[in-house]
Amino acid sequence: MTRRPAVVAHGLKKSYGDVRVLRGVDLEVEQGSVFALLGPNGAGKTTTVKILSTLLPPDAGRAWVAGFDILRERTRVRRSISLTGQYAAVDEEQTGAENLQMMARLRGYARRAARARATTLLQQFDLTEAAERRVRTYSGGMRRRLDLAASLVTEPSVLFLDEPTTGLDPRSRLALWRVIKDLVARGVTVVLTTQYLEEADELADRIAVIDHGTIVASGTADELKRQVAETRLDVTFADPASYAAAVGKLAGLVVSTEPDELRLVTATDGSAAHIRSLLDEVDPSGTAIAHFRTRTATLDDVFLALTGRPAQPHDTKEPAHV
Amino acid sequence: MSELTAPAPSRIADWSTMAARSMRLTSRNSEAILTSLMLPVMLMLLFVYLFGGAINTGTAYVTYVVPGVLLLCAGFGASMTAQTVSHDMSSGAIDRFRSMDVSGAAVLAGHVVASVARNILSTALVLAVAFVIGFRPHADAQDWVLAAGVLLMFILAMSAVAAMVGLLTRTPEGASGFSFFMTFLPYPSSAFVPVDTMPGWVQGFAENQPVTPIIETLRALLLGTPAGSNPLLAAAWCGGIFVVSVLLARVLFRRRVS
Structure with missing residues (x-):
């Protein structure tokens, strides 16, 4: 049997009035892999997920999920996927167990089987102790785990996770990453959206960077890093005056700056000759630079290079209470 | 993984699961x-103890006012539905259900069923208290069954309106503003005071709005007042409101999710 891709999309377009949210998105996700759609707020991540999960018809373009056409075989797509949306879609006034039993009933389980399935899931997601408590009393991390458990009542072939860890504190984020990795190990294809580079780097086999409704780059994390120039030169200056002079001198070659640290980042091919000439250029007298180091570009660098904006740092989002 | 392979879900089961959910939530x-x-x-x-003494209706006021209170409580009970529907639409719950191939109709019907159940309960409670404080209708079993049918029609119609409003408003808070309108409607009617005691311009509205024929039908059944064309008007209003609400809800739902 040939392994056809779990998700294929060609030229997806969607507009709301004058706002062109998607301007032609192409994707291909291999079975059993993790695919991350990485982009800032408003880039079109959620719209893409909604179209692929059949919730929203595209204005143009076609897509197949688990081998089924998202428009013509909507029911079959829906039976093959699970969606965990951006906001934990579990009922606050039901208990964790009741939420999961309800999902199991909706997936066709008989009453008794639904109860058994809920119990198994609660165990698996470390929620057994909270099973009989109303979700209202859950922490942000527990809610997300329950939400994810609700998506897994039946094992989907493709699991869509829309910003699964947005708003979570670091500990809950790590816990959720572990859960996602377990799922992948069991062979589930995961399509996730994120605005966190580190999340894409940690979880995804392939990453597509989306900005203003188009995919601006895609590949493995390593490929993306290479694509933007593999090596970075971080230069730290001895005093603010030489720092300012160097930023002025290099101008367009500066990839990013950290003024508080008197540090600038520039791209290099990593060769001794290139690094020497760069250092000579900004510091002809040999006194201005305190120290420098070369390193492999991070996804943050990639993001910056591709979208012209720094990636969203974690701490600008309100963390969920735990 | 055979444990994870479930039979194709049945649509009827979806409706009852969603109804059970809505009832549990409320x-x-x-x-x-x-x-x-x-x-x-x-x-x-x-009304009975504070206002009733000053209102002359020709019968014991409690007997006059009970049909009106029954409709009033249908309004209160149904207005809750607007909020729960609106919450489902804005919280992501509807996306989750749709991605599981549960139809929007099943989700909405669940809320309407819960609303009807809630209203039946409150109606029974109001009637029980009414009997305790001296409500004495002259109705036989058949009258009671018919009266229950009229109430059920009204409750169903109001619940459908509320579900539709829940789709129309973007926030649960907006939906709750709607309860004002629903619960206000019985006041300018024959629910609490006879219409002929109102100023002329209000009378025109009061006599021709849906609540008045429904109340008069209930009075005819429970108290033996003349029915006239009221039962027909009541049925037409309830049926019309229900059908229009369902059709509008369909349109609104489609617009909301595309």
Whole structure:
């Protein structure tokens, strides 16, 4: 049997009035892999997920999920996927167990089987102790785990996770990453959206960077890093005056700056000759630079290079209470 | 993984699962219980004991006012539905259900069924208290069955309106503003005072709005007042409101999710 891709999309377009949210998105996700759609707020991540999960018809373009056409075989797509949306879609006034039993009933389980399935899931997601408590009393991390458990009542072939860890504190984020990795190990294809580079780097086999409704780059994390120039030169200056002079001198070659640290980042091919000439250029007298180091570009660098904006740092989002 | 392979879900089961969900959710919403159960009883006591002495209706006021309170409580109970529907639409719950191939109709019907159940409960409570404080209708079993049918029609119509409003408003807060309108409608009608005691311009509205023929039908059944064309008008209003609400809800739902 040939392994056809779990998700294929060609030229997806969607507009709301004058706002062109998607301007032609192409994707291909291999079975059993993790695919991350990485982009800032408003880039079109959620719209893409909604179209692929059949919730929203595209204005143009076609897509197949688990081998089924998202428009013509909507029911079959829906039976093959699970969606965990951006906001934990579990009922606050039901208990964790009741939420999961309800999902199991909706997936066709008989009453008794639904109860058994809920119990198994609660165990698996470390929620057994909270099973009989109303979700209202859950922490942000527990809610997300329950939400994810609700998506897994039946094992989907493709699991869509829309910003699964947005708003979570670091500990809950790590816990959720572990859960996602377990799922992948069991062979589930995961399509996730994120605005966190580190999340894409940690979880995804392939990453597509989306900005203003188009995919601006895609590949493995390593490929993306290479694509933007593999090596970075971080230069730290001895005093603010030489720092300012160097930023002025290099101008367009500066990839990013950290003024508080008197540090600038520039791209290099990593060769001794290139690094020497760069250092000579900004510091002809040999006194201005305190120290420098070369390193492999991070996804943050990639993001910056591709979208012209720094990636969203974690701490600008309100963390969920735990 | 055979444990994870479930049979194709049945649509009828979806409807009952969604109804059970909605009922569970409202049964745990203390505000909803207070609004839909306690408020109508309190209003009835208010009308009977505080205002009733000054209102001359030709019968014991409690007997006159009970049909009106019954409709009032249908309004309260149904207005809750607008909020729960609106919450589902804005919280992501609807996306989750749709991605599981549960139809929007099943989700909405669940809320309407819960609304009807809630209203039946509050109606029974209001009637029980009414009997305690001296409500003495002259009705036989057949009259009671018909009266229950009229009430059910009205409750169903109001619940459908509320579900539709829940789709129309973007926030649960906006939806709750709607309860004002629903619960206001019985006042300019024959529910609490005879229409002929109102100023002329209000009379025109009061006589021709849906609540008046429904109340007069209930009075005819329970108290033996002349029915006239009221039962027909009541049925037409309830049926019309229900059908229009369902059709509008269909359109609104489609617009909301595309």
